[in-house]
Amino acid sequence: MQGQxxxxxxxxxxxxxxxxxxxxxxxxxVRKQDATMAQAPARLSALSVLVFAGTMTIGELASAEQVxxxxxxxxxxxxxxxxxxxxxxxxxxxxxxxxxxxxxGAKLMRQGRRRRITYLASxxxxxxxxxxxILDESAGILQRVLQSWT
Amino acid sequence: MQGQxxxxxxxxxxxxxxxxxxxxxxxxxVRKQDATMAQAPARLSALSVLVFAGTMTIGELASAEQVxxxxxxxxxxxxxxxxxxxxxxxxxxxxxxxxxxxxxGAKLMRQGRRRRITYLASxxxxxxxxxxxILDESAGILQRVLQSWT
DNA sequence: AATTATAGTTAGCTATGCTAACTATATTAA
DNA sequence: TTAATATAGTTAGCATAGCTAACTATAATT
Numbered sequence: 363m364q365g366q367x368x369x370x371x372x373x374x375x376x377x378x379x380x381x382x383x384x385x386x387x388x389x390x391x392v393r394k395q396d397a398t399m400a401q402a403p404a405r406l407s408a409l410s411v412l413v414f415a416g417t418m419t420i421g422e423l424a425s426a427e428q429v430x431x432x433x434x435x436x437x438x439x440x441x442x443x444x445x446x447x448x449x450x451x452x453x454x455x456x457x458x459x460x461x462x463x464x465x466x467g468a469k470l471m472r473q474g475r476r477r478r479i480t481y482l483a484s485x486x487x488x489x490x491x492x493x494x495x496i497l498d499e500s501a502g503i504l505q506r507v508l509q510s511w512t
Numbered sequence: 513m514q515g516q517x518x519x520x521x522x523x524x525x526x527x528x529x530x531x532x533x534x535x536x537x538x539x540x541x542v543r544k545q546d547a548t549m550a551q552a553p554a555r556l557s558a559l560s561v562l563v564f565a566g567t568m569t570i571g572e573l574a575s576a577e578q579v580x581x582x583x584x585x586x587x588x589x590x591x592x593x594x595x596x597x598x599x600x601x602x603x604x605x606x607x608x609x610x611x612x613x614x615x616x617g618a619k620l621m622r623q624g625r626r627r628r629i630t631y632l633a634s635x636x637x638x639x640x641x642x643x644x645x646i647l648d649e650s651a652g653i654l655q656r657v658l659q660s661w662t
Numbered sequence: 663a664a665t666t667a668t669a670g671t672t673a674g675c676t677a678t679g680c681t682a683a684c685t686a687t688a689t690t691a692a
Numbered sequence: 693t694t695a696a697t698a699t700a701g702t703t704a705g706c707a708t709a710g711c712t713a714a715c716t717a718t719a720a721t722t
Contacts, residue, residue: 377644378632379625380651382542385535386557387658390578392532393679402679402708407536421669428540433710435671440708457669457718482528485657493653494527500650501530503643507635508537543710552677552710571700583679585702590677607687607700 381504392478401444401470404429408437409446409471412463419458446470531654541635542628551594551620554579558587559596559621562613569608596620 393403401409404427411426412418418426424434438461441447446467452458463471486494543553551559554577561576562568568576574584588611591597596617602608613621636644 374633374636374644375629377648377651378629378636380655381538381647382628382632384651384654384658385538385542387578388531388535388654389539391658392535404709419669420671428537429709430711431670432672432712436709439671452669455669455719459670478532479525479528482532483524486524486528488657488660489653494524496646497531497650497653498527500647501527501534503639503647504534504538505530507638508534508541510638554678569700570702579678580680581701582681582703586678589702602700605688605700609701 388482392482401446402440404437405441405444405446406471408434409441409463409467412447412461413468413471417460417462419452419460421458423461441467538632542632551596552590554587555591555594555596556621556625558584559591559613559617560625562597562611563618563621567610567612569602569610571608573611591617 408423408427411423415426420434420438421431423438424431427434429437438447438449442449446464448462448464450460450462452460486497489497558573558577561573565576570584570588571581573588574581577584579587588597588599592599596614598612598614600610600612602610636647639647
């Protein structure tokens with residue numbers, strides 16, 4: 363006989379497994395859309411944070427993207443080479459580098475986001491209104507979980 | 513004034529955006545659990561397919577994992593070096609290579625999956641029963657969408 | 663002034679994605 | 693039956709992206 367607690371744990375693990383699998387496969391599909399954009403996924407993701415959240419330092423961006431500073435340093439170098447981002451030395455603290463999306467960067471990011479999202483959205487057309495509502499709610503729940511997450 | 517159709521499109525795109533973002537961040541967290549396993553994510557994912565779906569060729573595995581054959585060839589080479597997978601020439605067709613998970617591979621894969629899922633599941637503890645039910649339903653819906661997806 | 667702490671970069675490793683070009687085996691056509 | 697073509701996989705070479713360790717430069721503390 364299984365106790366109620368064990369059943370709850372199993373239910374959570376089954377759910378975790380399905381969420382994990384869905385996330386992997388969803389991103390593999392979406393990545394193919396990015397392929398047409400001449401900028402790699404990590405760059406687009408970092409650029410997206412910059413455009414939506416505004417100016418920040420390398421360290422802040424690394425932390426937001428959950429990568430180590432050297433990784434972000436190189437991602438930013440790529441974005442800078444492509445003239446999508448500008449570095450500005452912080453006047454108050456000479457160690458810091460403030461990052462700004464250029465107009466070109468903002469435009470590309472919007473286009474890229476547009477493409478991924480349009481693609482994803484087109485795949486959601488098969489869903490009923492009720493199913494959409496459930497996905498919508500769950501996206502909100504997940505967002506909350508991910509934020510409070512350690 | 514926006515028509516109803518435009519509102520529906522916008523709703524789908526907002527949802528797609530949030531799902532995309534959630535998937536990215538969820539996987540970044542989970543990947544850190546993999547770091548303790550001495551095998552990289554792509555290898556664990558391929559191994560997982562092999563263990564659960566059984567013997568298959570390099571090409572089939574590449575297709576299942578949505579990568580090109582050279583990529584899978586190299587992933588398998590790594591798994592073979594680590595003695596997690598064995599190659600067997602196909603007797604009927606000498607070009608084909610059948611792949612088998614070794615017992616060690618099957619064991620590692622179960623452990624890895626266990627670790628990721630246990631971790632994810634532990635983060636779901638903060639949710640109410642109702643929220644869990646919504647995530648559960650949405651995982652099912654997503655699974656279905658991803659399958660029928662082109 | 664000397665020490666310590668912080669922000670970022672550089673160098674070097676591994677892994678993962680790709681395409682192009684190759685080898686080896688099977689299949690089809692002349 | 694040989695020649696041409698197709699298929700399965702590998703190799704080579706490129707770019708990106710993750711890491712740690714070690715470095716430079718600036719700021720803060722003692």
